[in-house]
Amino acid sequence: MSKLREKTPGFIFMALALSSISALALITVFIIVNGAPIIAKVGFIDFVFGMTWAPSEGEFGIFPMILGSVLVTLGAAIIGVPVGICCSIFLAEFAPVPLRGIFRPAIQLLAGIPSVVYGFWGLLFIVPLIRDRLGGPGLSILAGAIILAIMILPTIISISEVSLIALPRHYKEGSLALGLTHWQTIRSVMMPAAKSGIVAAVILGIGRAIGETMAVIMVLGNAVAVPESILDPVRTLTTNIGIEMGYASGEHQQALFATGIVLFVIIMILNLLAQYITTRRPR
Amino acid sequence: MRIIVAGSTSVQPYAEILAEAYCDMYPEIAVDIQGGGSSAGGTAAQTGTADIGMSSRALNQQEEGLYVIEIAKDGLAIIVNPANPINNLTLEQVSAIYSQRIDNWSSLGGNNAKIHVIAREDGSGTRSAFVDLVMHNSKISPRAIVQDSNGAVRQLVADDPNAIGFISLGLVDIGERPVKALSLDGVAATHDNVVNGSYNLTRPFIFVTKSEPRGITLDFINYVLSDEGRRILLAEGLVVD
Numbered sequence: 001m002s003k004l005r006e007k008t009p010g011f012i013f014m015a016l017a018l019s020s021i022s023a024l025a026l027i028t029v030f031i032i033v034n035g036a037p038i039i040a041k042v043g044f045i046d047f048v049f050g051m052t053w054a055p056s057e058g059e060f061g062i063f064p065m066i067l068g069s070v071l072v073t074l075g076a077a078i079i080g081v082p083v084g085i086c087c088s089i090f091l092a093e094f095a096p097v098p099l100r101g102i103f104r105p106a107i108q109l110l111a112g113i114p115s116v117v118y119g120f121w122g123l124l125f126i127v128p129l130i131r132d133r134l135g136g137p138g139l140s141i142l143a144g145a146i147i148l149a150i151m152i153l154p155t156i157i158s159i160s161e162v163s164l165i166a167l168p169r170h171y172k173e174g175s176l177a178l179g180l181t182h183w184q185t186i187r188s189v190m191m192p193a194a195k196s197g198i199v200a201a202v203i204l205g206i207g208r209a210i211g212e213t214m215a216v217i218m219v220l221g222n223a224v225a226v227p228e229s230i231l232d233p234v235r236t237l238t239t240n241i242g243i244e245m246g247y248a249s250g251e252h253q254q255a256l257f258a259t260g261i262v263l264f265v266i267i268m269i270l271n272l273l274a275q276y277i278t279t280r281r282p283r
Numbered sequence: 284m285r286i287i288v289a290g291s292t293s294v295q296p297y298a299e300i301l302a303e304a305y306c307d308m309y310p311e312i313a314v315d316i317q318g319g320g321s322s323a324g325g326t327a328a329q330t331g332t333a334d335i336g337m338s339s340r341a342l343n344q345q346e347e348g349l350y351v352i353e354i355a356k357d358g359l360a361i362i363v364n365p366a367n368p369i370n371n372l373t374l375e376q377v378s379a380i381y382s383q384r385i386d387n388w389s390s391l392g393g394n395n396a397k398i399h400v401i402a403r404e405d406g407s408g409t410r411s412a413f414v415d416l417v418m419h420n421s422k423i424s425p426r427a428i429v430q431d432s433n434g435a436v437r438q439l440v441a442d443d444p445n446a447i448g449f450i451s452l453g454l455v456d457i458g459e460r461p462v463k464a465l466s467l468d469g470v471a472a473t474h475d476n477v478v479n480g481s482y483n484l485t486r487p488f489i490f491v492t493k494s495e496p497r498g499i500t501l502d503f504i505n506y507v508l509s510d511e512g513r514r515i516l517l518a519e520g521l522v523v524d
Contacts, residue, residue: 053405246320250345
């Protein structure tokens with residue numbers, strides 16, 4: 001009897017754990033079942049590298065959108081990664097304790113702002129700024145990159161900071177005892193030691209940027225063409241689904257699921273990469 | 284009792300007003316209006332998910348066999364920012380702008396600035412009506428900015444002095460910041476010109492049902508087509524025969 005009482009919670013927890021895994025399985029299967037037929041029909045190469053997207057005319061090429069996702073994410077990384085890493089070093093090493101108490105919750109708050117609010121703010125503030133100062137329609141790669149850079153900051157800052165704080169105390173103490181200055185210690189001891197955590201932070205930030213939809217739908221302009229400058233509008237894989245799902249039916253809908261498959265694979269690769277880097281044994 | 288109406292987001296606001304007036308008279312009947320777009324409206328009517336589908340374009344091949352009731356006509360307005368000096372374009376010029384054979388306002392007599400072309404997304408009824416009516420031998424350029432609602436197109440044109448877009452005529456004057464509807468071939472985009480047929484950028488607003496409507500569905504449709512229903516549509520800026 002008491003044995004049963006011991007075991008029952010285990011079974012209940014396992015059942016609940018299984019249900020979350022099965023949700024993943026269900027979604028994966030659903031996306032693949034709905035998206036695979038159109039990839040098979042169009043041909044994988046023509047689908048992924050096709051330059052024309054006109055579902056109502058039977059043209060399903062998503063290359064401009066893959067390029068759009070890559071460019072916007074790259075832009076976000078160029079802006080967001082240096083800022084994020086510097087901020088995490090500041091928090092871990094330089095910030096006086098009271099300031100730390102303000103910064104940390106503030107960054108958490110940044111993560112809590114709904115993405116639609118970022119998009120709305122971008123549309124009303126960043127887009128007109130770019131249009132008036134730099135030209136073009138304002139809806140652009142640049143606008144999307146700026147918004148996403150802000151959105152990935154919390155991910156990058158918190159994970160890098162944790163990996164800096166988690167370093168064994170004797171790394172820093174030993175380095176200082178050997179006569180290195182504080183900055184030399186950070187640069188040549190702590191940063192290399194925390195490298196895997198920082199790289200994982202960047203990859204997870206990038207994963208977040210690639211998957212973001214709502215905020216960028218509002219500021220990217222969604223044109224399905226290869227851009228010529230960072231002031232041109234583009235469409236990403238996520239916004240393609242977001243903007244067209246309302247009206248899609250038949251093959252058009254399948255093609256949007258197929259877009260989801262491509263996105264799914266990209267994000268899976270990024271996550272596995274991050275996992276591999278963090279779990280690799282430090283040399 | 285419940286009537287489910289789903290489909291075109293262009294027809295949706297008008298259907299909501301009609302439903303509200305109808306439910307005031309028959310409080311025991313609920314009319315449930317949902318969006319989704321013209322294609323979704325056709326599918327919903329076919330599969331029976333909705334009693335009535337709404338569409339803002341002629342039926343396509345997949346939708347043949349549905350029972351069609353035209354409730355009104357809507358004008359399609361070509362809009363620009365009020366700061367744009369251009370007031371009139373020919374249909375040919377609009378087509379050239381959207382296919383980007385013309386990409387600067389100066390070649391149309393306007394400012395020396397690049398034209399920011401704004402279109403709707405593939406699958407939208409407004410887009411397919413525009414393509415049918417304007418883009419006879421050409422395609423909308425892939426470089427065109429794409430927005431997913433009449434409202435978003437209107438907002439962008441109101442903000443950007445070099446933008447051009449197309450929206451439902453009834454929505455031109457709705458909104459805080461003004462946009463300017465262009466005359467086409469010298470004919471002003473007004474309600475009266477749509478009625479008298481001189482402004483011919485128009486499209487049908489239709490209800491579709493799976494088979495000949497019956498019961499409360501028929502009753503609601505009859506209400507929409509009644510003098511009272513037509514008066515409401517007319518007052519909202521649509522064109523009824």
